[in-house]
Amino acid sequence: MTNGPTRLGVDFERFLELSAMLGRDILKTQGAGGNTSxxxxxxxxxxxSGKWLAxxxxxxxxxxxxxxxxxxxxxxxxxxxxxGLEFVIKTLNTSGLRPSIETSFHAALPNAVVAHYHxxxxxxxxxxEQRDELLKQKLDETGMIWATVPYRRPGTPLAxxxxxxxxxxxxxxxxxxxxxxxxxxxxxxxxxxxxxxTSALTMSARQVPxxxxxxxxxxxxxxGYSPAADLASHQLALSPENIRLAxxxxxxxxxxxxxxxxxxxxxxxxxxxxxxxxxxNAGETAPKMIIVPxxxxxxxxxxxxxxxVMARCLAxxxxxxxxxxxxxxxxxxxxxxxxNWEAEQYRQALxxxxxxx
Ligand SMILES: [Zn+2]
Numbered sequence: 001m002t003n004g005p006t007r008l009g010v011d012f013e014r015f016l017e018l019s020a021m022l023g024r025d026i027l028k029t030q031g032a033g034g035n036t037s038x039x040x041x042x043x044x045x046x047x048x049s050g051k052w053l054a055x056x057x058x059x060x061x062x063x064x065x066x067x068x069x070x071x072x073x074x075x076x077x078x079x080x081x082x083x084g085l086e087f088v089i090k091t092l093n094t095s096g097l098r099p100s101i102e103t104s105f106h107a108a109l110p111n112a113v114v115a116h117y118h119x120x121x122x123x124x125x126x127x128x129e130q131r132d133e134l135l136k137q138k139l140d141e142t143g144m145i146w147a148t149v150p151y152r153r154p155g156t157p158l159a160x161x162x163x164x165x166x167x168x169x170x171x172x173x174x175x176x177x178x179x180x181x182x183x184x185x186x187x188x189x190x191x192x193x194x195x196x197x198t199s200a201l202t203m204s205a206r207q208v209p210x211x212x213x214x215x216x217x218x219x220x221x222x223x224g225y226s227p228a229a230d231l232a233s234h235q236l237a238l239s240p241e242n243i244r245l246a247x248x249x250x251x252x253x254x255x256x257x258x259x260x261x262x263x264x265x266x267x268x269x270x271x272x273x274x275x276x277x278x279x280x281n282a283g284e285t286a287p288k289m290i291i292v293p294x295x296x297x298x299x300x301x302x303x304x305x306x307x308x309v310m311a312r313c314l315a316x317x318x319x320x321x322x323x324x325x326x327x328x329x330x331x332x333x334x335x336x337x338x339x340n341w342e343a344e345q346y347r348q349a350l351x352x353x354x355x356x357x
Pocket of ligand 1 (some may be wrong): 102
């Protein structure tokens with residue numbers, strides 16, 4: 001257990017419980033995504049890079065940082081703000097953890113408690129061309145103060161935008177093509193706001209028929225791919241609209257980081273081995289996820305647990321995007337920035353090695 005409870009008072013246990021609750025809800029958090037923080041005095045405890053919020057009450061997943069020094073670095077464009085390592089309070093970091101790549105925006109927010117997560121309803125709304133008017137309709141009714149934040153790569157570029165948006169002291173911030181931040185002064189206040197914003201932003205999922213698991217199993221024998229074990233991931237392939245939305249571009253960072261920019265699509269008359277081989281022949285890596293229209297989704301056997309939950313995340317996001325909606329996808333430059341990013345390579349290495357521990 002961390003040194004937190006004696007440092008920041010009884011709230012720390014409740015904070016860990018709230019973190020674990022967010023982490024266990026697949027519609028809010030997938031794998032190592034999402035992070036929470038708690039400030040007290042000059043310290044901020046924030047989720048460590050590569051750790052899963054779901055494990056908050058069982059494992060040491062929080063790292064202590066000097067909050068004011070990190071904010072100063074962020075505002076002065078000091079490159080040390082990017083990873084935040086220099087601002088870790090080493091004497092309290094008994095597990096030797098590294099702060100989340102999103103630590104700098106937690107620091108920039110003045111609130112004692114900050115929860116950030118990749119809510120599938122929020123992502124589905126925040127990628128729409130019509131997001132501004134839809135969010136206004138849904139969030140004005142909550143009576144909470146809210147703001148939107150344009151898409152930026154996670155890390156200091158996003159933290160600077162969050163810092164600007166914090167000028168109006170919002171309770172809720174919707175990060176375009178990314179997720180949501182909910183803030184407050186106590187754990188209870190944040191928990192209550194999460195409940196209210198979740199109900200305001202809920203979108204109904206498009207109904208689809210069942211997956212054809214037998215067909216997927218026959219197709220994928222000895223191919224290095226298997227039908228997605230999480231049955232809800234298959235909805236991605238079970239409606240033409242879901243397929244159109246999924247293959248037209250990348251919508252948010254964790255998808256690009258864990259599944260890559262290319263989603264496979266097996267045509268009706270194509271054999272799976274020939275399809276996979278076509279990538280090798282072109283000198284390209286085969287997609288980690290392949291859609292078999294009307295049947296379901298195949299995932300590479302090399303995909304980590306963190307990657308598998310991203311397949312489910314995408315399935316849940318596209319299912320909530322209304323029919324014929326126009327989507328604002330990430331640009332090629334955004335994708336390039338995400339796939340050539342050192343901090344993320346560290347997180348992926350952790351994911352391969354230890355995500356299930
Ligand atoms: Zn995030």
